[in-house]
Amino acid sequence: MRCPFCGNDDTQVKDSRPTDDNSAIRRRRFCTGCGARFTTFERVQLRELTVVKKSGRRVPFDRDKLERSINLSLRKRPVERERIDRMINGIVRQLESMGDSEISSDTVGEMIMEALKALDTVAYVRFASVYRNFREAKDFEEFAASIEKTEDA
Template sequence: MRCPFCQNDDTQVKDSRPTEDKSAIRRRRFCPACGARFTTFERVQLRELTVVKKSGRRVPFEREKLERSLDIALRKRAVEPDRVERMINGIVRRLESMGESDIDSDHIGKLVMEGLESLDQVAYVRYASVYRNFREASDFEKFLGKMGGTEDDFHDEEYREES
């Protein structure tokens, strides 16, 4: 593993242990060249996933991008990091176990919406505002009015077709 500080290729593992949810191995590493210590995580990857964007463009799935979007939605919210990590692991497992290598970006967005709805209502609305491309305050009002109903009650098409 390359040292992220000095780029030395020869680092040493000092400690390995499973994460709390047993979905990854956490490794503490040491770089003998610069003396830096850092942590890496090793996860099982069942298959290479490709995200098919609305434009038809295909890009490799990046767990880190999913983590960043959730970090933004959950910014300054009192949600335990372990719950967020379990949600991310669950989404990735569901995507990998679908049997498909190509995943529509829309499907990923729906899984995130499902997870956020039960995790934190404010983060759910924040994420929805980007995912559903809200343009005006009335879009928020319509969405908030539908939150008491089911996901099917809210008509995605009226927001997606405008973009």
């Protein structure tokens, strides 16, 4: 593993342990060149996934992009980090177990929406406002009304 500080290829693992949900291995590393310490995570990847955008363009699935967009919608919300990590891991596992290596961006978006709906309603609305491209306050009102209808049913 290359040191992120000095670029040295010679780093040593000082400690390895599983993450809380056992979805990854956390490794504490030490650079023999500059003496810096840093952490890496190692995850099992069942298959290479490709996301097919609405335009037809194909891009490799990026777990970090998924995590960033979820974290953005959950910003300043009272949700524990562990619950967010479990949700992200669950979405990734679902995508990997779908049996197809190409997944539409709509499928990914809908999975995120469902997971956020169960986790935090405000984050759900925030994500939906970007994903569904709300343009006016009326769009928010209609979406909020649809949430209230499903909660009442």
